[in-house]
Amino acid sequence: MSQGSNDLLIVGTGPAGMTAALYARRLGLNPVVFGDVPGGNLYMIEKINNFPGFMDGVAGTEFGIRLFQQAQIDGAQFTMSRIEKLGYENSLFHCTDSNGLSYTAPAAIMATGRVPVGLSVENSNLKGIHFCSICDGPLYRNKNATLAVIGSTNAAAQHALTLSKIAEKVYLIYRSVRPQMDASHQGLLAGHKNVEIRPGTEVIGYKGLHLIEGLIVRPNNGQTDEIGVDGVFPAIGWQPNTQYLDFPVRMTPDRYLQTDSSLMTSVPGLFAAGDVRDTDLSQVLTACADGARAAKYAAAFLNKHS
Numbered sequence: 001m002s003q004g005s006n007d008l009l010i011v012g013t014g015p016a017g018m019t020a021a022l023y024a025r026r027l028g029l030n031p032v033v034f035g036d037v038p039g040g041n042l043y044m045i046e047k048i049n050n051f052p053g054f055m056d057g058v059a060g061t062e063f064g065i066r067l068f069q070q071a072q073i074d075g076a077q078f079t080m081s082r083i084e085k086l087g088y089e090n091s092l093f094h095c096t097d098s099n100g101l102s103y104t105a106p107a108a109i110m111a112t113g114r115v116p117v118g119l120s121v122e123n124s125n126l127k128g129i130h131f132c133s134i135c136d137g138p139l140y141r142n143k144n145a146t147l148a149v150i151g152s153t154n155a156a157a158q159h160a161l162t163l164s165k166i167a168e169k170v171y172l173i174y175r176s177v178r179p180q181m182d183a184s185h186q187g188l189l190a191g192h193k194n195v196e197i198r199p200g201t202e203v204i205g206y207k208g209l210h211l212i213e214g215l216i217v218r219p220n221n222g223q224t225d226e227i228g229v230d231g232v233f234p235a236i237g238w239q240p241n242t243q244y245l246d247f248p249v250r251m252t253p254d255r256y257l258q259t260d261s262s263l264m265t266s267v268p269g270l271f272a273a274g275d276v277r278d279t280d281l282s283q284v285l286t287a288c289a290d291g292a293r294a295a296k297y298a299a300a301f302l303n304k305h306s
């Protein structure tokens with residue numbers, strides 16, 4: 001069944017997509033928003049401490065729900081579905097969503113974010129390997145668990161902080177000598193005595209039969225060793241969600257969407273916002289800002305081409 005009357009398709013219900021929806025409505029557009037997780041990656045953030053105006057921080061889930069409600073109140077249409085493919089023909093974008101409904105529009109904003117990738121080492125299919133500490137950390141509550149986070153970024157630090165309240169002991173292990181996280185995260189970690197940081201250490205394998213039992217690690221200046229763990233949370237890298245684009249569009253070698261100064265991709269009328277684009281700062285604030293700007297430039301595009 002084909003749905004009509006939308007002038008803008010927005011793919012993604014993270015902070016970028018929902019802010020794009022809010023601004024698009026205020027600019028008089030009629031967007032339809034695809035995505036089945038309101039808030040996107042916000043559900044993985046226990047507390048956002050760096051969003052201006054929230055001095056005491058705000059839970060990621062709460063912020064996501066507020067964005068969702070605000071865009072809904074302003075009249076944005078949410079399908080609560082995903083799309084497998086986005087096509088482009090005769091200057092129109094078209095897709096069929098997971099509810100089997102078809103949509104077309106002359107402009108589209110890609111705000112599909114990115115997902116964490118796992119470590120490609122032996123036994124990487126064992127149970128006990130997780131990517132979301134808020135969602136899966138509680139599995140280890142009251143079990144005197146030893147957990148490990150692999151990575152040195154702010155996201156890795158956030159996982160370690162969340163798990164430090166649940167586990168007996170948390171290892172934070174990373175290959176580089178210096179961490180990539182900012183000073184405030186380093187300060188927060190220093191306050192948690194059950195977090196042991198192992199810099200300059202590479203995880204070269206997982207051990208276990210069905211469940212993970214340990215990590216095989218190789219320190220830069222030492223011999224291969226083992227660390228016993230009950231669960232591990234890799235935070236070592238990302239993969240942008242761009243696989244659904246069914247036509248040629250300019251991307252970086254690691255498949256982030258490249259945009260011009262108005263956030264338009266190499267395809268006229270196709271805009272990108274947030275973590276899915278080749279941005280220099282992947283944060284909630286910049287995702288929201290991108291969403292607002294992409295909506296503004298999509299409206300200008302539609303004005304010019306109508």
Ligand SMILES: Cc1cc2nc3c(=O)[nH]c(=O)nc-3n(C[C@H](O)[C@H](O)[C@H](O)COP(=O)(O)OP(=O)(O)OC[C@H]3O[C@@H](n4cnc5c(N)ncnc54)[C@H](O)[C@@H]3O)c2cc1C
Binds near residue numbers: 012016158274
């Ligand atoms: C553990 C962790 C801690 C973090 N801490 C902070 C922090 O403290 N402060 C901060 O500013 N940032 C933090 N971040 C980063 C922040 O979460 C991201 O920068 C932000 O969520 C990016 O927003 P986005 O809208 O671009 O993408 P996302 O939030 O990833 O949303 C993308 C959305 O697109 C949807 N989608 C994907 N493919 C499809 C499809 N085919 N069809 C329909 N929908 C689709 C997804 O389901 C999702 O809803 C953290 C991230 C993590 C993982």
